[in-house]
Amino acid sequence: MKKIKYGSEVDKMPNVAFRIMALIFIIRNFFKPMDRCIDKFGIEKGSVVIDYGCGPGMHINRASGLVGNEGLVYAVDIHELAIKSVKKLITKQKLCNVKTLQTDGNKVEISDNTADLIYALDMFHMVKDYKSFLAELNRIGKCDCTLILEDGHQPRNKSKEKVEKSGCWEIEKEHKKYMICKPGRNVERSEIPPLREWKGGITNNT
Numbered sequence: 371m372k373k374i375k376y377g378s379e380v381d382k383m384p385n386v387a388f389r390i391m392a393l394i395f396i397i398r399n400f401f402k403p404m405d406r407c408i409d410k411f412g413i414e415k416g417s418v419v420i421d422y423g424c425g426p427g428m429h430i431n432r433a434s435g436l437v438g439n440e441g442l443v444y445a446v447d448i449h450e451l452a453i454k455s456v457k458k459l460i461t462k463q464k465l466c467n468v469k470t471l472q473t474d475g476n477k478v479e480i481s482d483n484t485a486d487l488i489y490a491l492d493m494f495h496m497v498k499d500y501k502s503f504l505a506e507l508n509r510i511g512k513c514d515c516t517l518i519l520e521d522g523h524q525p526r527n528k529s530k531e532k533v534e535k536s537g538c539w540e541i542e543k544e545h546k547k548y549m550i551c552k553p554g555r556n557v558e559r560s561e562i563p564p565l566r567e568w569k570g571g572i573t574n575n576t
């Protein structure tokens with residue numbers, strides 16, 4: 371039977387698709403709150419966390435609470451509607467420790483060695499250039515950064531193959547829906563393939 375491809379390798383989805391997805395998330399969240407799933411990632415108070423592919427921001431409030439006032443959450447997405455949605459949340463819920471950033475799909479305006487933990491939930495299947503993506507996550511993560519990478523709508527063997535081929539991350543532990551990765555030990559950061567030129571996409575610092 372032919373498998374439905376849920377936005378595989380599209381990066382940026384059409385606005386209407388984003389709005390439908392956001393609505394589905396709100397309804398789903400009403401019956402089964404989504405944000406608690408990040409509790410088991412080991413997010414520490416005072417840490418810098420990146421929600422990569424944050425979408426409408428279902429996990430942002432929780433992440434903000436987990437890092438506390440001394441910590442910082444970057445909400446990164448390729449879609450301007452995601453950024454808009456998280457900005458609304460920040461204002462409504464007075465989240466002083468959350469910053470939004472829009473990526474062009476290759477690069478994001480976060481300095482090298484910034485994040486203690488990056489989580490990328492339900493989005494890896496959407497990424498077109500997985501090597502650049504994983505290299506960029508490696509660049510913005512600290513040397514001992516933890517990457518929580520959900521398969522999204524792709525089988526585990528496909529996500530594993532991508533991680534292994536990238537050479538940037540090593541899979542430390544596997545869970546049913548996600549993998550816990552650590553920066554590749556044998557990879558000098560300078561060996562990471564150069565990223566395509568930053569296209570100067572909109573940067574939304576809040």
Ligand SMILES: C[S@@+](CC[C@H](N)C(=O)[O-])C[C@H]1O[C@@H](n2cnc3c(N)ncnc32)[C@H](O)[C@@H]1O
Nearest residue numbers: 381423424425428447448449475491492493496
């Ligand atoms: C299915 S939503 C998941 C949103 C959120 N992570 C969650 O679990 O609720 C996928 C999100 O990833 C974003 N996305 C897709 N490709 C991306 C990329 N290369 N870089 C950043 N965000 C991306 C999409 O715009 C979308 O908002």
